[in-house]
Amino acid sequence: MTLFAKHKFNNAIGNIDKSPLPKSIEEEHKYMDNMNLPNLKFGKTYIVTYNNKEYYHLHLSIKNCIQNILLISDIAENFAFSYENLKALLKKHAVMIW
DSSP states (O other): OHHHHHHTOOGGGGGSSSOSSOSSHHHHHHHHHTTOOTTOOOEEEEEEEETTEEEEEEEOOHHHHHHHHHTOTTHHHHOOOOOOOHHHHHHHHTOOOO
């Protein structure tokens, strides 16, 4: 949310001539590395060598992404949380799932 608020992203962004969004995965990788979030680092997994060129899969750990989300002190202000007990819901509607 901070990223969108900081750069004022909205549905109209597709209609502008110069988008602040990265144009390629490589640019996005560099952009995210410059954010200096301790747990937001790309992992690199070798995939294959083709025509003497090595190909890798760059990925982020879900666990690390969640840790970064939890570091945001005002996270509850930006999201709506709802909870309903599944067992109570099933009893209420007399649904048997097992």
